[in-house]
Amino acid sequence: MCHNKCDIVATLEHGRLVKVEADSKSPRGRVCPRGKKSPEIVYSEKRILHPLLRCGEKGEGRFRRATWDEALTCASRGFLDIIRNYGPQALASYYGGSGLEDSMRANAGLFRVFGSPNDMGPGSICNTSSCVFTPMTTYGVTEAVLVKDIGHSEIIFCWGKNPKTDSGPLSAYRAILEAKERGAKLVVIDPCRAGMGEMADMWVPIIPGSDGALAMAMTKLILERHLYDEGFVKNYTRGFEAYEAYLKTLSVDRLSKCCGIPVRMIEELTRLFLSTEKISLVSYTGLEYQLSGVQNNRAIQILWAITGKVDVEGGIYINGTGIPTRKPATKQEIMPLGAEQYPVFYGLTGCGQFMEFPNAVLHDVPYPVRGLLIRAASPAISYPEQKLWRQVYKKLDFMVVLDRFMTEDAKYADVVLPATTLWENDSFCEYPGGIRLREQIIEPVGEAKADLFIYQQLAEYMGRPDAFPKNKEELYGQAFKGRESLLERLKEHPEGIVFENKRIYRKYETGGLRSDGRKGFPTPSGKFEISSTVLEDMGYTGYPVYKDISEEPGLKAGFEFVMTCGNRSPVRYSSFGPNIEALAALDPYPTADIDPLDAARLEIEDGYEVDVETAFGTKRFRARITPMHPGTIHVFSGGGSSYHSEAWREGNINDVNSMEIRDDISGFPAFKAIPCRIRRA
CATH class of the missing domain: 3.40.228.10 (Dimethylsulfoxide Reductase, domain 2)
Known part of the structure; x- marks a missing residue:
């Protein structure tokens, strides 16, 4: 559901999840509105319960029910055809923030085992x-x-x-x-x-x-x-x-x-x-x-x-x-997407930058990519320029989506596979200072399967049956290899284990931070780097240099406000939330926040419909009057899917953001600093 690993207590009746509340006995015991609404999420009529094969044009959203064998056969053939025709680098996968559970971290990429360097994830625009x-x-x-x-x-x-x-x-x-x-x-x-x-x-x-x-x-x-x-x-x-x-x-x-x-x-x-x-x-x-x-x-x-x-x-x-100095990733025979444009991104993650995926599909830069697997994500909503992503999906030769609910992206997929929720599979949670197992508590709804085991079966159909764990025992064996005694302790302590470490301060003065025992920090220079060796080696200025949004050519003219967007809500998690009726009811309208003084000057009152315009388009929201920095607009993100409520369907602020306005080191879009104007609708 998200990456925060809150401790909760779940109540079952006749094998069904009926209630979720915070674990009052745990210091990590807490629950957000999404957690409380888990029963409605698990048993929602909108859940994908069976494998689906597209039977209409891309984007129409017409599918027919299929068996798992039929769906996996179709998916494997589609991907293997691309490997034969273009090479493994022509396949890419992408997983989202709600797929960040620990059991999947070591197994995030399906196509790496077939030779593709293009398994990517939410790190391309987050964290x-x-x-x-x-x-x-x-x-x-x-x-x-x-x-x-x-x-x-x-x-x-x-x-x-x-x-x-x-x-x-x-x-x-x-x-x-x-x-x-x-x-x-x-x-x-x-x-x-x-x-x-x-x-x-x-x-x-x-x-x-x-x-x-x-x-x-x-x-x-x-x-x-x-x-x-x-x-x-x-x-x-x-x-x-x-x-x-x-x-x-x-x-x-x-x-x-x-x-x-x-x-x-x-x-x-x-x-x-x-x-x-x-x-x-x-x-x-x-x-x-x-x-x-x-x-x-x-x-x-x-x-x-x-x-x-x-x-x-x-x-x-x-x-x-005893932290070793980390060396940047070395050059591969086939480099992942974005490695040339964003060497720091590749050097420090070893992964491609998904912001460059559209160029590979639409323009064959740096090489053609023709197949995509999406797991627990919706780039069409979480990235800028939804129209661009529709063009990308239409041009792909083959596309598979693993999810719990239909998404805007899934409408363009050839195969859609039903995934379980966290309540329906086994995993584990590692967090600062502790670890605990997270056992499956209910049977999967419909024919849904855990993401990891879908990966395993798809890899098997593609000729690699041993690429991923096949069951809980193999999963835990992989995760706790070399620390089997810890696994046994965890089985005896379902509440989890907390590691008590005595704190030692100013370790840089004694050699405690570095693996070689020398004083300083585990950087290439051995020091806290105000001017970064890595940045300098990759062609950037090593020390911080400030860039103002007004310096972006042609962007500022005519816009008196600066828009920030994407602030989180306990009701939603990125694109997840507005498609769930129980959650959408808690947050029914996408809003644009404006300061009272600005609102008075523009004759905008709380609840009025307003148009927010940037250099890239205009979208409509409901005004919310709240203290802000004067001249600032804040708009929540997460809308834009035809599976959302009507208000959220139209309220996609990323439609008026740009794929081109980016941080030149990370490649991240400038979601939180876009010149705009606002007016009554």
């Missing part, structure tokens, strides 16, 4: 920029070991994340509430006040996409006044002088105008930031979707590092020891 590229090019680690030490913080910065309304709505939020109860201060840097901003001690409204400008302004003030940790900077950083020289070319006044925050507020925020080292950073994907998303993220991490807030209690704690 990897903030959780891989940023920490790897600064600390030399991934975000998985960077602990938000909220429990020991004196001040908490929420920057690029809204835990109150996020897709894991109660994780960091609960910790923040507890911290505030003991007296910790909360700073929220966000264009929108709704959610965390309403409970903040200091809300800092910012122009979408300009977070790097704020981070650089704060850093500039700190450097000019020599208020940084000189010992850390001298002994444990790389590239300080180059970054300092770049910041000297920028004025705080200019950076203030870029981010829309008065200089006096930036100075106040900087003073607060310098008041203690115990400041945790709660941040996530809100900072990724900008022209310089990776570098903006890096600028924020640098702030924490040069002021002594890294690997300390209450700051950003590094929960790991």
